[in-house]
Amino acid sequence: MKTVSNCVEDILITQPYLEEALSRNIINFSALALELTEPISNMLKKDVKPGAIMMALRRYNPPMALTNSVKMKKYMQNLGDITVRSNLTDFTIKNSETIIDNHAKILERINQESKLFYTFTRGIHESNFIISSSLKEFIQENLKNETFIASQDGLSAISINLPQDNSKISGLYYHFFKRLAWEGIVLYEVISTTNEFTILVEDEFVDKAFAAIKKLKN
The missing domain is CATH 3.30.2130.10 (VC0802-like)
Known part of the structure; x- marks a missing residue:
């Protein structure tokens, strides 16, 4: 059975810019939860409270490719001509x-x-x-x-x-x-x-x- 966390993950995977901003802690969780309330409610076909979405956002673990920015920076610096x-x-x-x-x-x-x-x-x-x-x-x-x-x-x-x-x-x-x-x-x-x-x-x-x-x- 699909959960609020599953819906949050599905949305973030399809919006990599949003996912990256979340991984860098530069997004207002409360505002984003309110923004996602309607689409997640539609996905689950029932009313979902913003508080549940905000909790799922805080628990979300972004891919290592996004969180390991130091390693990626080194690769970028090693780009050739x-x-x-x-x-x-x-x-x-x-x-x-x-x-x-x-x-x-x-x-x-x-x-x-x-x-x-x-x-x-x-x-x-x-x-x-x-x-x-x-x-x-x-x-x-x-x-x-x-x-x-x-x-x-x-x-x-x-x-x-x-x-x-x-x-x-x-x-x-x-x-x-x-x-x-x-x-x-x-x-x-x-x-x-x-x-x-x-x-x-x-x-x-x-x-x-x-x-x-x-x-x-x-």
């Missing part, structure tokens, strides 16, 4: 039987210029090319028989080298996304390898995004 590449174009193509063969032709061309920015991601239904805009016409020509879902110019990529053991760090990506969201930065694409994390943004956001990520490191 932050690299920015501009003049990029993003293509999203519907998957087909010919896309791999066409991709091979594109790779032959890319191998001739080592300084080009290029990424390729294949999903279940679509594939994504991000490449230096200087090759935009070449890509369009070689994929002319494919179905284009989307195409976007004027993009920049910000790449961050991550600590070697980043895959064992709970909540690492949350801190990136939280900071960027607070700054009102819209992410066009997100690309990740084992030790590298890249966000793709429109050019109007690149300076603001770079500054936001640098603040995390410092």
Whole structure:
């Protein structure tokens, strides 16, 4: 049977900003309990008193990723170089039987210029090319028989080298996304390898995004 504590946990899990503020003791428990009275009453289908909610809030134990801020701060300080590449174009193509063969032709061309920015991601239904805009016409020509879902110019990529053991760090990506969201930065694409994390943004956001990520490191 669901309890007030279960409802409080369900609500906080879906609202990480609220959960973090609670873990840092910067929220008025009484005011929050009053705010949650109606939704929790609806969840339990009975009237719930704010006092019961406030007690559940005080007993709530946030995840270790939120409470262990000292450890997370050390990881952030160990972030590697932050690299920015501009003049990029993003293509999203519907998957087909010919896309791999066409991709091979594109790779032959890319191998001739080592300084080009290029990424390729294949999903279940679509594939994504991000490449230096200087090759935009070449890509369009070689994929002319494919179905284009989307195409976007004027993009920049910000790449961050991550600590070697980043895959064992709970909540690492949350801190990136939280900071960027607070700054009102819209992410066009997100690309990740084992030790590298890249966000793709429109050019109007690149300076603001770079500054936001640098603040995390410092």
